[in-house]
Amino acid sequence: MKLLKLVPDNTNFRFLRWRKLAMTISLLTIIASIVLVGVRGLNLGVDFVGGQMIQVTFDEVEEAPVAQLRSDIQALNLGESTIQRFGQPNQVSVRMRLDGDNAEEVNAVTSRVTQMITTQYAEQGARIDGVDSVSGKVSGELLSTGVYSLVFAMIAIAIYIWFRFEWQFGVAALFALFHDVTLTFGFFALTQLEFNLNIVAALLTIIGYSLNDTIVVFDRVRENLRKYRKMDMIALLDLSTNETLARTIMTTLTMLIALMALLLIGPGVIFGFTAAMTLGLFVGSYSSVYMANPILVWLGVGAHSFVPHMSDADRAEAKLKEGIGGAKP
Amino acid sequence: MLDFPRWKTISISLILALGVLLAIPSLLPAGAAQYYPSFLPQAQVNLGLDLQGGSHILLEGDPVDVAAQRLQNMEETVRGAMRAATPRIGIGDISREGGRLSFLVRDVSQVDAAREAILPLTTGAGLTGQRDWDIEVRDTSRIVLTPTEAGLTEALDQAMETATEVVRKRIDELGTREPTIIRQGDNRIVVQVPGLDDPEALKELLGQTAELEFKLVDLNASPEDIAAGRAPVGSEIVPYPTNPAGGTAIAVRRLGGIRGDKLTNAQQSFDQQTNEPVVSITFDREGGARFARLTQENVNKPFAMILDGEVLSAPNINEPILGGTAQISGSFTTETANQLAIALRSGALPIELKVVEERSVGPDLGAESIQLGLLAGAVGTIAVLAFMILTYGRFGVYANIALVLNILLILGVMALMNATLTLPGIAGFVLTIGAAVDANVLINERIREERKNGRRIIQAIEVGYTEASRAIFDANITNVIAAVLLFLFGSGPVRGFAVVLMIGIVTSVWTAVYVTRMFVAIWLKRERPRELVI
Numbered sequence: 050m051k052l053l054k055l056v057p058d059n060t061n062f063r064f065l066r067w068r069k070l071a072m073t074i075s076l077l078t079i080i081a082s083i084v085l086v087g088v089r090g091l092n093l094g095v096d097f098v099g100g101q102m103i104q105v106t107f108d109e110v111e112e113a114p115v116a117q118l119r120s121d122i123q124a125l126n127l128g129e130s131t132i133q134r135f136g137q138p139n140q141v142s143v144r145m146r147l148d149g150d151n152a153e154e155v156n157a158v159t160s161r162v163t164q165m166i167t168t169q170y171a172e173q174g175a176r177i178d179g180v181d182s183v184s185g186k187v188s189g190e191l192l193s194t195g196v197y198s199l200v201f202a203m204i205a206i207a208i209y210i211w212f213r214f215e216w217q218f219g220v221a222a223l224f225a226l227f228h229d230v231t232l233t234f235g236f237f238a239l240t241q242l243e244f245n246l247n248i249v250a251a252l253l254t255i256i257g258y259s260l261n262d263t264i265v266v267f268d269r270v271r272e273n274l275r276k277y278r279k280m281d282m283i284a285l286l287d288l289s290t291n292e293t294l295a296r297t298i299m300t301t302l303t304m305l306i307a308l309m310a311l312l313l314i315g316p317g318v319i320f321g322f323t324a325a326m327t328l329g330l331f332v333g334s335y336s337s338v339y340m341a342n343p344i345l346v347w348l349g350v351g352a353h354s355f356v357p358h359m360s361d362a363d364r365a366e367a368k369l370k371e372g373i374g375g376a377k378p
Numbered sequence: 379m380l381d382f383p384r385w386k387t388i389s390i391s392l393i394l395a396l397g398v399l400l401a402i403p404s405l406l407p408a409g410a411a412q413y414y415p416s417f418l419p420q421a422q423v424n425l426g427l428d429l430q431g432g433s434h435i436l437l438e439g440d441p442v443d444v445a446a447q448r449l450q451n452m453e454e455t456v457r458g459a460m461r462a463a464t465p466r467i468g469i470g471d472i473s474r475e476g477g478r479l480s481f482l483v484r485d486v487s488q489v490d491a492a493r494e495a496i497l498p499l500t501t502g503a504g505l506t507g508q509r510d511w512d513i514e515v516r517d518t519s520r521i522v523l524t525p526t527e528a529g530l531t532e533a534l535d536q537a538m539e540t541a542t543e544v545v546r547k548r549i550d551e552l553g554t555r556e557p558t559i560i561r562q563g564d565n566r567i568v569v570q571v572p573g574l575d576d577p578e579a580l581k582e583l584l585g586q587t588a589e590l591e592f593k594l595v596d597l598n599a600s601p602e603d604i605a606a607g608r609a610p611v612g613s614e615i616v617p618y619p620t621n622p623a624g625g626t627a628i629a630v631r632r633l634g635g636i637r638g639d640k641l642t643n644a645q646q647s648f649d650q651q652t653n654e655p656v657v658s659i660t661f662d663r664e665g666g667a668r669f670a671r672l673t674q675e676n677v678n679k680p681f682a683m684i685l686d687g688e689v690l691s692a693p694n695i696n697e698p699i700l701g702g703t704a705q706i707s708g709s710f711t712t713e714t715a716n717q718l719a720i721a722l723r724s725g726a727l728p729i730e731l732k733v734v735e736e737r738s739v740g741p742d743l744g745a746e747s748i749q750l751g752l753l754a755g756a757v758g759t760i761a762v763l764a765f766m767i768l769t770y771g772r773f774g775v776y777a778n779i780a781l782v783l784n785i786l787l788i789l790g791v792m793a794l795m796n797a798t799l800t801l802p803g804i805a806g807f808v809l810t811i812g813a814a815v816d817a818n819v820l821i822n823e824r825i826r827e828e829r830k831n832g833r834r835i836i837q838a839i840e841v842g843y844t845e846a847s848r849a850i851f852d853a854n855i856t857n858v859i860a861a862v863l864l865f866l867f868g869s870g871p872v873r874g875f876a877v878v879l880m881i882g883i884v885t886s887v888w889t890a891v892y893v894t895r896m897f898v899a900i901w902l903k904r905e906r907p908r909e910l911v912i
Contacts, residue, residue, distance in 0.1 A: 104743065269849075
């Protein structure tokens with residue numbers, strides 16, 4: 050059987066030739082993302098702003114009566130509502146923001162809206178599928194714990210990489226992660242997809258998988274740094290990237306297959322989640338090559354990085370070992 | 379590579395068999411479970427509320443509420459103690475301002491005696507040996523009782539403990555299956571009720587403090603005073619939304635009433651004359667005696683039945699009620715009467731609880747989510763499996779067997795830990811599969827590379843596994859870090875995702891590295907291949 054080979058043997062792309070251009074683009078997209086978040090803002094779900102979200106399915110009709118529902122809710126005079134379709138055309142979510150510490154108010158609003166929908170839309174087969182109501186206090190806590198978890202995860206991971214590799218690798222990985230997370234935020238500001246607790250989970254997973262990539266490349270860089278002591282750093286990084294290219298493409302593709310299945314067939318409730326993951330998959334692979342690697346160059350990583358703090362005796366021994374290592378095919 | 383020791387093969391196979399055995403109950407269709415032999419493990423993976431439908435409700439008690447209640451109780455206790463002292467200690471100008479209880483002792487010479495009498499009313503609180511109230515004497519004759527931090531903390535803790543019990547009783551009365559009721563933090567209670575039809579009713583039931591009081595109506599208060607909120611001395615104004623005489627409040631005597639907490643039963647029933655829904659209550663002996671005295675002494679006077687600070691009705695006492703039973707009327711429907719009966723049976727909440735977060739999922743959406751989630755998972759998995767075989771041939775098959783075993787292992791471990799599978803959890807499953815595949819891709823690509831560099835078959839495989847393992851290990855540790863933080867900081871469904879991720883990372887690394895290695899070793903030993911297609 051002839052097996053599939055996605056990347057031909059002996060590829061030799063000179064990835065880092067474009068590092069300055071890539072870095073400029075990366076920085077520009079980071080800035081653009083921050084500006085987007087600042088200007089358009091995130092479409093924060095009730096998890097983070099407080100309020101309520103009701104999911105309704107209209108069983109007896111093809112398409113949900115969005116316009117009528119909007120005016121009916123407006124007539125209740127309870128505040129602004131956002132009505133969005135999700136999943137099937139006859140499914141909508143009704144979202145209302147209610148800021149502040151207002152547990153009773155949120156509850157009252159939820160009851161009135163659900164009651165109105167079930168009585169006035171009985172003919173259309175209205176069915177309340179889900180209710181999320183979160184008071185201002187709880188949503189504030191959810192937001193802060195969400196932010197903490199992101200920040201702590203990034204720092205903890207950077208520290209781990211610092212221990213396993215060298216501090217420059219930790220810094221480089223942290224920047225790559227910052228790039229991934231910022232771009233995902235930008236994506237959510239651009240598309241105005243709902244940003245909720247699930248997206249924090251997606252972000253943390255993106256961090257995890259972007260690191261998968263970064264570490265695989267770093268691991269090869271470390272190996273090659275020990276193997277080719279005299280090689281130019283940029284050539285060495287290119288070599289490492291090329292050597293791991295087959296794996297990067299293969300893994301990205303399989304992940305993409307799994308994610309596409311979730312995105313296209315999976316339940317509407319996790320659409321935002323899988324969309325974020327899919328974006329993260331590409332952004333993560335890109336940042337491993339074009340964010341993490343150039344930073345290694347600029348932070349002065351070289352062959353000396355992995356033979357630090359040695360006494361003369363150690364050095365002599367290392368030299369001896371190197372001789373043995375070099376004799377290997 | 380060739381000498382994969384026998385004990386290793388046996389222990390790996392044993393672990394795999396155990397994992398599969400643990401996973402089976404979760405995979406059985408609902409009806410088949412009864413035919414499953416009882417000597418095998420029975421534990422199943424729980425489905426999260428987002429998959430099976432149900433309500434998650436977070437209740438919060440207000441510490442200020444507890445403090446106020448405690449202050450009021452202290453006032454009553456102090457009044458009683460001063461009255462009971464011999465000689466009786468006269469006190470006046472009682473104030474509860476600023477969260478403190480302060481009063482004047484009329485006769486300055488009795489201040490020390492008053493202090494002595496109050497001291498036993500306070501107790502030690504917490505571990506520091508601090509007392510729950512500070513007693514000071516100011517301006518020679520004013521005694522000030524200040525609640526201490528430790529005292530308040532302990533009071534809140536007790537109130538929440540009782541409240542949790544009351545909540546549990548009320549939910550049990552609803553007869554739902556397997557509710558989860560857990561105290562969280564200082565002043566919160568998490569309630570999870572799977573498969574619930576009407577979350578609104580549950581919220582109402584839990585939000586009701588159900589503090590019942592009987593107080594005499596103050597007939598001296600003029601309607602104008604009541605409307606203006608001015609109560610005669612010794613009385614208070616209580617809202618009465620359904621007052622048949624007009625107005626929305628009435629005045630009741632502050633003292634001389636009784637609380638309706640000494641009950642042995644409460645049932646919804648119908649009034650024999652009007653046929654309106656009412657709640658019939660039965661007092662215990664002490665409560666019955668008090669109620670009898672109250673009605674005996676006040677025949678032909680109206681008394682107010684007050685629930686949670688609001689008058690339900692204020693009927694006349696036509697004759698003394700001595701049997702220890704009473705009927706509460708007050709514009710009920712059958713449902714609200716029934717709800718009140720449940721609330722009264724399970725006791726009053728010592729602290730008012732507010733719903734600060736609610737997440738309810740209807741059973742239909744849950745079923746749909748499961749169906750689509752499983753379908754997407756199956757399609758994704760099959761596509762990945764096919765892709766692996768196309769790319770790595772025999773090694774792809776090994777990776778695939780490991781992958782399927784991995785899925786079973788995750789299910790098995792989840793069942794063992796009694797973990798909950800949520801919708802994001804299903805997504806976590808898919809991602810774990812991705813991670814498992816990545817590990818095998820790393821290994822197989824490395825073997826290809828080593829072959830290309832001219833290593834012999836066995837050596838290439840050996841080096842492929844050891845070299846790739848390092849990166850696999852590092853990459854997955856960082857993922858565990860992310861998953862642990864997700865678990866610590868996440869809530870609800872997100873935690874479910876983190877659990878799957880944590881379990882999945884461990885099992886996927888194990889199956890992708892060790893289990894496939896075992897297959898490869900067995901193959902190498904049997905076939906001694908001269909050619910390696912990878």
